[in-house]
Amino acid sequence: MKLRYFMMACLFLMNAQQKALFAKSNNDKLIAELNEAIQHKELYIKKKLADIEQLKWTLQQGGLTLEQQFQLNDKLYSEYKTFQYDAAFTYALKLQEIAQKLKDPLKINYAKLQLSFTLLSSGMYKESIDSLNSIKVKGLPNHLRTEYYVLMSRSFYELAAYNGDPYYLDLYNKKGNMYSDSAIALMSNKDLQYYFVKGIKELKERKFEEAKVNFKLVLEKFHPNYREFAMTASSLASAYIESEEKEIATDLMIQAAIADIKSSTKEGVALAYVADLLYHQKHDEKAYLFIKEALNDANFYGAKLRLKHVSGILPIIEGNRLSTVEGQKNRLFTFTLVVSFLSLLVIIFAFIIFKQLKQLKLAGKKVTEANHKLQEANDRLQETNEILQATNNELLEANKIKEEYIGYSFNMYSDYLDKIEKIKKNIEKKLAIKNFDSIGQVLDSINMKKEREALYLSFDKIFIKLFPNFVPAFNSFFKEEDKYPLQADQPLDLDLRIFALIRIGISDHEQIARILEYSVRTIYNHKTKVKSKSLLSNEAFESKIMEIRAF
Template identity: 35%
Template sequence: MKLYLLFIFVSLFPLSIYASPTPADSLLAVLRSEIGRKNIYDKQKEEHISQLRQKLYASQSTGPEERYKATLGLFEAFKDYRFDSTFYYVRHLVQLSIQMNNPRRIAENRLRLGTTLITAGMFKETFDCLQGINERILDKSLKKSYYILYSWAWSDLSKYNADRIYAPEDMEKKFQYLDSAIALTTNGSFEQLILQAQQNPASGDDPAHYYEELLNRKLSEHEKAMVVTGLSRYRNGAEKVRLLAIAAINDIRTSTYRAQAMLDLGNTLYQQNKINDAYFFLQQAMDQANKFGSRMQRYQVARALPIVAAKRDLMAKRERQRLLFTLALVIVIMVIVGLTGFIIFVQLKKVRTGERIIRENNRLLAEKNKQLWEEGRIKEEYIGFFFGELSRHILQLDKLKNNVQRKVKSGSTDVALRQLEKIDIHEERQQLLYTFDRIFLKLFPDFVEAINSMLPEKDQLKPKVAGTLTTQLRIFALMRLGINDNEMIASILEFTVSTVYTYRFRLKSKALVPAEDFEQRILGIQIAD
């Protein structure tokens, strides 16, 4: 009966998880998540048990065989879940076996009773139960289970004693009964290999070898879980944590509270100095032991948990001390940094004040340089223009003077007058203004667009001839050149002062920008590079 092989194993996931290893830290995270969901799994377990109880109640009106099967079903459901209920139903199985006068079932259920007692750490009661069984009447299968239960009992008693006097004797008896059980198994069977893996290490066999051999076989999911659990005892570090985490996750999902995986996981993490994780999982192991009701489980956890808790408290105390020291050090550093920062701040403030003054001076200098450059460009263009015009007019006057003098000396006064009448002053002025427009637009090619951008579309100033300016545009062109006096503008353009004023006022009133900003923006129109 494979039921009795479970005394050294706990349930695990299918072997596919072992074949494709998941990192230990990831599995621990999954385990924590599953612990938060254990009430869901327990509810499913309770629903299943409720159905079995209904089946037992229904069997009261039928024969003893149906009651036996229903009671056995409840025993199987409770054996890893609740000790008290397991104990209750296994006693009923014994009573039903006696009532049915079935010697084999009586022996079989006494073995089940012994198994239940040993799970709770009731050593005396377990040995009393075993001694009440007549070994000579057991068949091969029951005898094998009988030896396995004895081996289990001596093994747990050895763990409970944990001394140098009785524990070695208990372990010796465990191996003797284990050898007797192995002798009754079929050669090469799963049962034989799994028991051989528990033999005395002094025999020279490598227990991991049996597990690895079994892993190469086609096994059921439960058998795979048993093998992987056993193999975890012969692995170290992260691999051991990974295997035990898988087992503990399976225990949560199957509502298995008679389990060793959580305890072993906590102890393993403690050995790896992962104290907080170890403390958490040992607390979960204690919860499992309390829920199942096993004195042995509680004893095992109770021995480990205070040690881990004490080290956890010590670590917390040291951490607090380190934190206080660090805090004090940080405060001192902050004070030093604060004083240094204040000094630097004062110095930086002085430097920045100086930089601002320098930047402002540089800005003013740049503006002045730009202004001088613009003035230079304007003077260069217009001085050249006026020298050219003056030269042209001087030549014309000289030519006219010579012609008039010749005509007058020759007595041709009428011809001289006609030559003087040929001079068109209006045309000369228009030519002068055209030349002015051409030179200005060369210096300020975007001037017309800039003015119109500040005016509504209907009031925009559009010269009739490309490359020229309108009268209003010339007024503002002269302003851009720095001639802002209305009298001077009127003199240059041969207007009255009131006319110049009217043009300026009218255009400002139509502008899209504030009137006080209009002329200022005109002065800001950039000269072409």
Template identity: 35%
Template sequence: YKEGLDYLDLIKPEEINNENGSIYYGLLGRCYGDMAEYSSIPFFNKKYNKLAKECRIKALNLTTPGTFFNSFLKFYNEYKDGNLLTAEKGFKSMFNSTISNRDEALLNYMLGEICRESGKANQAIDYYSKATIADIQISTKESLALIKLSELLFRKKNLQSASALVKKAYDDALFYGAQQRKLQVGAILPLIEEEIMQNIEREKKRLYIQYIGAIVFSVIVICFLILTFIQFRKIQKAKKIIANAHGDLQKVNKQLVIVNEEINARNSQIESINDRLFEANKINEEYIGFFFTEYDDIFEKFNEFTSYIEKDIDSGDYAKAKYRLSRYDLKKEKDKLLNNFDTAFINLFPSFIDEFNSLMKPGEQIKIKDNQI
């Protein structure tokens, strides 16, 4: 700044007029403004800001009303006085199709400054970006917009873009030898690099944690697969046991079916035997009953016959006894007894004759006449 002030001091007061005075006081005000921004001592900071304001007022008074420089200085003074809304409206009203790229870059930079101080970081980034693009198009190396844009992008954690922009600003500062810009860039660049390194370390930690997590997850998955395989083997073994048991049950079931069939057949045989036994018992009962009936009848007749004979003999009537004996027909009684037995047999077995004839040849079959047994 000493070199800048010494250069401006070379201009004699009588050489300053209305044509070059606005430029002279504008540059002098810019120099004092940068010195106030650079100085960290409150006394000198206030002193330089006061001198910068006085120079801007002198420059404004020497400008032609209605020109771009006149309007810019007027709204710039409003900005420096803290009237941000008035300054913002004024700078926006200066945009038109006739302004140059340099003037457009200057307006966008000032709007970016106003938005940054108002807390509207996203809008400030837009204006700084437009100012930076315009500066690059006109090959402006002393670009404050580039530095301010990199600062905001750094705060937004857009480290890659911020790093590229601040390196470009540092290269430009080296190119035209601006010490203050190199200091500004030098203050930002280590912070960006430190943040990048911290991000790299965080990314390493994150990747390490992910790696450990992946290993733990892989171990869990492997354990799960092993348990699943063991359970699968157990299930397969259980299925095989169940299948074998099912086959055995089917065999047992078939055997039970066969046994049931045999039992049913035996039951049928037993029922048939029981029927036959029942029939035999019935025959026995019938025959025994018939036998006793016939026996009683014959026995009574015989007793009655013998009692009559004994009476005749006891009375000496031998002729009558002989007569009685001659009248008793033993053959007739025998035929009658046999006939009664045959009748009882046919009554017990009514189909006996038909079943017997079914076993004989047609010429050898027995034919029973009516009333013949």
């Protein structure tokens, strides 16, 4: 009994170990999609690099105007702005250089805005704000003024988050809100950016439910591209994190990370946040894989701030992962001990069971042999019973046919005896009075043809009575046009009568010819003609005739 309880405890411990080792995340489906996107990352990057190379090739062609050079450098800047910091910075400076040569104030300010974005993305907040302050806002068209205010608000929001001091946090967020209001005032409520900027402002004001509404509008109404989707989904995830809805936040952040990968965005932080969220949900292995991937992206982008942000998360996840691995090793060691002990018990019980099985096998072999012999005897008995049953059926049929034909024969013989007796008496009378001439008349009164036809009709009636299904069964052996129509009380024709005689056992051609008063050749020809029209082979035809049952 003690051994039984000990084994139950061991099994419980093994089950607990398995649950701890193989626990699954609720986000498995999205994580699988993220892993798939990471596996295809190089394909997305390859496409982006191909587009960049095409633009560079076009730029290297001679005869381009300054305006065309500006447009191509702007496109190259757009390709690099979230992809590689150094290249984006270089092309932003080229934009400024070409804009100065063109002496176009709008292009000069546009180039400064692009440089400010790049500086901001790299974490150079002071330089970004200085660059923005050098822009003369007055006189700018609405779309550039909007971009200016959005960059200003973002600069102060990120500066507040980076600084962390409560005093400056509040101060910078207020400035960010002020610039957000200025941007919103210039936007149309039919534009995606209108709801995105409103959502960011409400997020900073800790109006999380209002922020969620605006971010959801962007995702559901405006069909954003990958970059817009990633920014909106990650911002919406931040709102859910603040309202303690971590499961939904994780789903959204994973989707943002997938969008970043598909757009080859290296400047994004969604993947790092995914790793952080999964780490706090105790999914250390997944968190470690994703933070390593985020670190690769940060290194590729080349901005110190992004690298610092990821590097701050990596040691925490890696340290916890090492602790988890050590714990798993200890649990695995315990698990191994338990399994070893149980294996020993299994070996002991297996030896005992083996001996029992060996004895049972010997007994089973004897029982099996006896069963085989019994089965063979049963099979032979079954075969014998089937043969006897078939023989009994044939005997019953034969007896019935004999009974009918004996009755029929007695009636026929009785009729013929009566007729012979009448003829005998008639002839005796004629002889008695010596009226020899009238004896010939008596004999002439006997019509043998009619007598024979009467005999055939009598045979037909008794045969159809014994074999009511004979004609339909016989006709089933022929095509429709070759069948033998037979109405009620109609005599059998010669072909049917030949095979009727065969069915009752008269198969000799001479005997059939004698009964029907035809030559043997005629009987043979009729049989051959019937068989040639049949759907059956000649060999099978007569055996099928014999299978037609009586009654």
